[in-house]
Amino acid sequence: MTFSLLRRAMLACGALAVLIHSPLSHAADPVKIGLIAPFSGSFADYGKQMEGGIKAWQQIHGDTVAGRKVQILVKDTTGPVPEVAKRLAQELVVRDKVDVLAGFGLTPEALAVAPVAEQAKKPMVIFNAASSVITTKSNYIARVSMTLPQISAPMATWAVRNNVKKVMTLVADYAPGIDAETAFKTNFIGGGGQIVESIRVPLRNPEFAPFIQRIKDARPEAVFLFLPAGEQGVAFMKGFRERGLADAGIRVIATGDLTDDHVLPAMGDATLGVITSFHYSAAHDSKENQAFLKAFAAANPGAGRPNFMAVAAYDGMAAIYEALRKTGGATDGDKFLAALKGMKLQSPRGPITIDPATRDVVQTVYIRKVEKRNGELYNVEFDKFEGVRDSGK
Ligand code: PHB
Numbered sequence: 001m002t003f004s005l006l007r008r009a010m011l012a013c014g015a016l017a018v019l020i021h022s023p024l025s026h027a028a029d030p031v032k033i034g035l036i037a038p039f040s041g042s043f044a045d046y047g048k049q050m051e052g053g054i055k056a057w058q059q060i061h062g063d064t065v066a067g068r069k070v071q072i073l074v075k076d077t078t079g080p081v082p083e084v085a086k087r088l089a090q091e092l093v094v095r096d097k098v099d100v101l102a103g104f105g106l107t108p109e110a111l112a113v114a115p116v117a118e119q120a121k122k123p124m125v126i127f128n129a130a131s132s133v134i135t136t137k138s139n140y141i142a143r144v145s146m147t148l149p150q151i152s153a154p155m156a157t158w159a160v161r162n163n164v165k166k167v168m169t170l171v172a173d174y175a176p177g178i179d180a181e182t183a184f185k186t187n188f189i190g191g192g193g194q195i196v197e198s199i200r201v202p203l204r205n206p207e208f209a210p211f212i213q214r215i216k217d218a219r220p221e222a223v224f225l226f227l228p229a230g231e232q233g234v235a236f237m238k239g240f241r242e243r244g245l246a247d248a249g250i251r252v253i254a255t256g257d258l259t260d261d262h263v264l265p266a267m268g269d270a271t272l273g274v275i276t277s278f279h280y281s282a283a284h285d286s287k288e289n290q291a292f293l294k295a296f297a298a299a300n301p302g303a304g305r306p307n308f309m310a311v312a313a314y315d316g317m318a319a320i321y322e323a324l325r326k327t328g329g330a331t332d333g334d335k336f337l338a339a340l341k342g343m344k345l346q347s348p349r350g351p352i353t354i355d356p357a358t359r360d361v362v363q364t365v366y367i368r369k370v371e372k373r374n375g376e377l378y379n380v381e382f383d384k385f386e387g388v389r390d391s392g393k
Contacts, residue, residue, distance in 0.1 A: 029068065030071040031070050031099050031100070032073060032099050033071070033072050033073070033098065033099065033101075034100070035054070035072055036103040037076075038078060038080070039051075039078075041079035043080065043105055043106065043230060045230055046128060046229075046309055047077075047103070047105065048303070049262060049313070050103055050127050050310065050312070052296060052303055052306060053313030053314040053316075053317070056295040057314045057321075058070075059299040060291065061318075061321060065324045065329075067329055068324070070321075073098060075091075077109050080106040080107075081109075082109060082111065085110075085112045085113050089101055089112075089117070090116055093120045098122070099122070100336075101122050101125070102124070102125045104127060105129065105309070107129045107131040107134065108174070109129060110126055110137075111133075114141060115138070117138045122333055123320075123333055124140050124141045125143075125320060126141060126142070127309060127312045127313045127316045128309045130143075130145055130147050130179075131148060131175035131178075131179050131392075132147045132149050135358055135360050139337065140337055142319070142340045142359040144316045144354070144361055146312075146363070147360060147390040148176045148177075148179035148180040148392070149390055150389065150390045152277070153183045153187045153388075153391050154277045155254075156183070156186075156187035156224075157187055157191060157385070158367050159188060159224075160187075160191030161191075164222050164251075164253070165193055167188060167196065167221065167222050168195070168198070168199070168220040169184060169195060169199065169223070169225075170198075170200075170227075171198075171200055171226045172201060172203050172226065172227050172232070173202055173203060174203045177200060177203075178200075179392050180226035181198055183391060188224075196220045199211050199215075208239045209243075213243065215245060216248060216250070219250070221249075222251040222252065224253050224254065226254065226257060227254075228257060229257040229260040229263070233263065234266070237267055237268075253275045253276070254275075255277060255278060256277065256279075256280070259271055259274055259370055259377075259379055261378075261379065262305055264370070265376055268377075271377060272370050272377070274370045275369055276368050276379060277365055279349050279350075279363050279366070280308040280348070281381055282307075282379070283373065284349060285381075286348065286350065288346050288348045289348040292306070292314060292348035311349055314348065315349075319340060319343055319345060340354050340359070341356035342354065349364070350363065350364045351363070355389065358390065362387060363387075363388060364385065364387070364388065365385045365388045367383035367384065
């Protein structure tokens with residue numbers, strides 16, 4: 001072999017070695033996303049809505065981005081059980097080698113997983129869990145859903161502007177409930193309103209009857225409510241109706257978790273006129289929402305109406321795809337978070353931004369009223385607060 005041939009052969013081997021060791025050789029590997037949420041127990045709908053939102057996104061945008069397939073690994077926390085959520089996250093990171101952790105229906109799940117994301121430097125994208133503090137627990141967390149202070153403060157402002165003067169609050173007794181109560185009270189009292197009494201009910205299986213009686217006896221003009229989406233809201237509204245609180249002139253103002261779009265059609269006419277503040281309504285009038293509703297129905301036959309958790313998962317996928325496009329398919333935690341910071345998306349709910357300083361979502365909060373449209377109950381938006389940040393940190 002001549003010297004130049006030998007040199008060329010050695011260069012070729014070197015190039016091959018570089019190819020084998022360079023991250024580019026992983027370009028064809030799938031990007032693995034671990035979806036951690038409840039898929040069983042009384043919060044099972046949270047996981048199902050999120051998975052439905054992911055399917056809706058992939059229905060439109062496919063399952064490949066930046067040359068890599070996107071694979072979803074679904075894990076059931078069985079409810080707000082922090083130890084299970086943490087173990088699932090550890091298994092996903094260590095055994096399944098996921099690139100991104102996502103989901104998190106309830107705050108305790110997200111708080112339990114935050115140290116795992118921090119230690120492994122894994123991007124953790126929150127699709128629901130909404131107590132303010134979560135994003136401070138790891139630099140690798142970004143949230144695309146909402147926070148309770150973000151949603152509750154506008155409800156208080158709207159109430160004082162609309163002559164509601166005496167309110168009783170009732171919230172679930174855990175971090176998001178306390179966030180909601182604090183933000184509502186601060187803004188309501190700050191605007192000249194009076195809080196008659198504040199009630200906190202257990203997160204698991206609350207028995208509403210005695211609390212509803214207390215509300216009736218106190219005779220406030222309205223009760224402000226935060227309960228995690230699902231069965232609890234249905235139970236509260238049933239008790240409210242049966243004990244004649246509406247007839248006694250007591251109004252319900254709440255965060256939109258109460259009249260969650262997935263359960264609203266089955267909640268009945270007792271919800272007519274309920275005022276809520278929230279970031280998403282299935283009745284939101286935009287072409288992005290039309291496309292989302294169509295894709296959700298096509299990808300999830302028989303699943304009914306999507307709610308805010310499905311939208312957050314859809315937007316979370318939009319954010320993950322966009323970040324992967326920006327990094328050229330790389331999933332390194334620091335690069336990935338840099339790509340997420342400051343990102344702007346046109347969501348089915350309206351424009352959203354991931355605040356580069358807090359990694360929390362900035363968005364429009366709408367005031368809505370339950371009304372009938374074509375014979376079905378909807379949260380109809382009639383007022384809004386634009387560019388709202390989390391005020392809880
Ligand atoms: C939460 O636990 O953070 C949570 C759960 C359900 C909601 C909102 C927040 O509807």
